[in-house]
Amino acid sequence: MAFVNWLKRHFVVIAGLFTLGYLLLPNVIVTIFSFNDPKGRFNYEWQKFSTDAWTDPCGVSGLCDSLTLSLQIALWATLAATLLGAMIAFALVRYRFRARGAVNSLIFLPMAMPEVVMAASLLTLFLNMGIQLGFWTILIAHIMFCLSFVVIAVKARVMSMDPRLEQAAQDLYAGPVQTFLRVTLPIAAPGIAAGALLAFALSFDDFIITNFNAGSTVTFPMFVWGSAQRGTPVQINVIGTAMFVIAVLLVLVSMLISNRRNKQKA
């Protein structure tokens, strides 16, 4: 009875931790298997411990090229989508204009559309226009689907911003440009950064839309997809593990820094 009561009281914690385990299990497997030395072409069964892949992460032809390409595309897509998206967000929050409803739906629809539909229709456009598939078509597609997410992230931040702050800047002799640069932009910065981060992650990890519109160009997800058919090199796990670790470390360091800064000031 005592045990049942304990279970009842801690049900949320137990169930929550189970879900967390479910979320993290594949990452654990990816990490463990980055030290595997598989027998055949596929890295699905444990054979024996080896650090070969870690010492030679670019040892598989095409892997690091695809990684570089993905990073490049993600960077450009993030830049463009953040710029265009932030502009839309400012217009939506700060101005009144005609056809606001239509604008909102044009921004909302790409997020409510299965990727495969967008991917297929974009491919029809490119085929009809006779546009060569490759780097540029991937970039165009990525900017398109990242845009809406940036708008949402920036809009949320700008909306929660007190309009009196901008009025105060104007009252204190800052013209429109100065007001934007000195007050609006710095305060909206966290929202813009969040949007940019989201765009980067979405673009870097995108597979379905890229799969349709890449032609013979190979991004990192495309490389992984291809290797799932032909044989999975251990180096894929190395890259996956490294990205996970780097991401967690970056977040932890930035949290530590902001914590320390707050403590110093308090």
Next chain:
Amino acid sequence: MTDVTNKNDNTGDVRLSGISKTYGGFTAVHPLDLTVPQGSFFALLGASGCGKTTTLRMIAGLEEPTSGTVHLGDQDVTRLPPYKRPVNTVFQSYALFPHLDIFENVAFGLRRRGIKSVKKQVEDMLELVQLGEQARKKPHQLSGGQQQRVAVARALINHPKVLLLDEPLGALDLKLRRQMQLELKRIQTEVGITFVHVTHDQEEAMTMADTVAVMNAGRVEQLGAPADLYENPKTTFVANFLGTSNLIEAEVDTKSGDDIVLKAGGGKLVLPQARCTAPTTTGGKVLVGVRPEKISLAHADDAGEIPEGRNRITGTIADASFIGVSTQYVIDSPVCPELAVYAQNVDRDARLVPGAEVVLHWAPAHTFGLDAAQDIDAGIQEEAV
């Protein structure tokens, strides 16, 4: 509306001529003429939505008037954007820049005007508002009262011709508010700049301002020195909004010399002609007003001891609340229900308890007369927080 006074230097005068603001079909401010003389502490007082903030924002340049002009001294600034006006604002809830520290908040205006060496000025200003130690903190690390002082410093450092204050104390608790009222008054006396202060708190307006304009529904109801407004309200709105008034419906009976004699219920009330703003034709209706603290209370048994020549009304005590320095009575009278009487607790009469028969009496000189065509309850508000 009337000019207040005119001093020799008028570069800090604010002159509004026929200024109005409409949003779609709604008129927030009806055409308004107003002059605030250089160096005065001027309060715009009214309930929320009366147009006082809109008026202030039109002076600041944050709102474009639908009609009329704004002059600062002799300069027409109606079409100038806010960043070109020699006017600064202390915003409601302060609008301190959250990403800048206190020093940079205060230096903001100086830097925008291209002044390079701001250190000395900012430090002096922070000293004036007693925040020298806090210069490198961010706004959210300060208390409400400190934030308020930063907002004042940030505006004052620019030596504006006029300082506009939009409910600057609204976010503070009562005790701090009283303290900051005195503080702001001190600063104003020290720097000698024209202050235009918007508030819904009548006590605040009366404590701080030399001149108060009471606004209602986009119009100025009455303008004058606080004591003058309090003693001689000209409308029921002002009578009820500034403090509390007992308003009794009465009928003009006769006139004798400078006084009007009125009939209210069975009794007679005397009102000096000079203190009546209503037309007084015999048989016409007038609202007779008297402030609760002017009324004396006597037990019905002592009615004979009341001196001759005082206005009197009989009634029954409905409620008595003891609040320390005074006791507040509610008295039901056949003439008027729920009359308020505030009695200082000097010698408390133990017989004055709910149910007791009493006589209310006051000097006719403390009576004022208002036009009975008005809403008798205008301006009565829910207790402001």
Next chain:
Amino acid sequence: MATVTEAPPLAPAPEKKPPRKRGRWTPYLLLLPGLAWLFVFFALPMVYQASTSIQTGSLEQGYEVTWHFSTYWDALTEYYPQFLRSVLYAGSATVLCLLLGYPLAYLIAFRAGRWRNLIMILVIAPFFTSFLIRTLAWKTILADNGPVVEALNTLHVLDVTSWLGMTVGDRVLATPLAVVCGLTYNFLPFMILPLYTSLERIDPRLHEAANDLYAKPSTTFRKVTFPLSMPGVVSGTLLTFIPAAGDYVNADLLGSTDTRMIGNVIQSQFLRILDYPTAAALSFILMFAILIMVTLYIRKSGTEDLV
């Protein structure tokens, strides 16, 4: 002096007014580049796809618009099992995501204390490992003779699931269960984050108030917490169901030819068989089916301020 007969109407709050008329063209200039991008590369392609879906012809001779609407009918009759399967798999994954995600979101919002940030990082961090790599890891986890399958076998869970048609024999890999499991895994964070956002907004004092007013913990949850988290539930289910219904990665990597979803069909029609009209028609059917379902769902749950 004005005569006042009634209380003044409330003025609209001046701060909320749209800014001054100066710069009337600014909003349009700000909107133009982004909206043009979305128009040309999102809206316009839909038109092209619509026209492709009613064309006939062949790759060699080229295609022509012949208003051949029967492509839609043919596509539906041929591929309705894949459509049904998509709805079924995506629906099951959505329900599982809700069941798994709610406790975790609740844990982060109310019970995690100083661990809150760490758990949040752990929920988001897997995103940084490419989802394809993580999906491939499920091949190892669900491998035949692996510990998971052995355990399920010993507990006779597989007997139940194979009777339900979710698994085949002693295997989990290459069965519907594996696909649903992968879909659930892939879209779980999209359920947890909106749930967390709406749970976090709930004042914990409401729980105390409910307890004070004689509600047991379970009643508190049913009558207070869950209703208040509805916006999160609605947006979470949408963010899970929509991408899951169009997904083909999980069905391809973890399933077999018997678990093909509509995404797999569209992908192979477009990229391998090159039957563009059929592919376009299928894509359109999927889009309309989802738009209709989503609209009905949002109507029913009464949460229209999702964006």
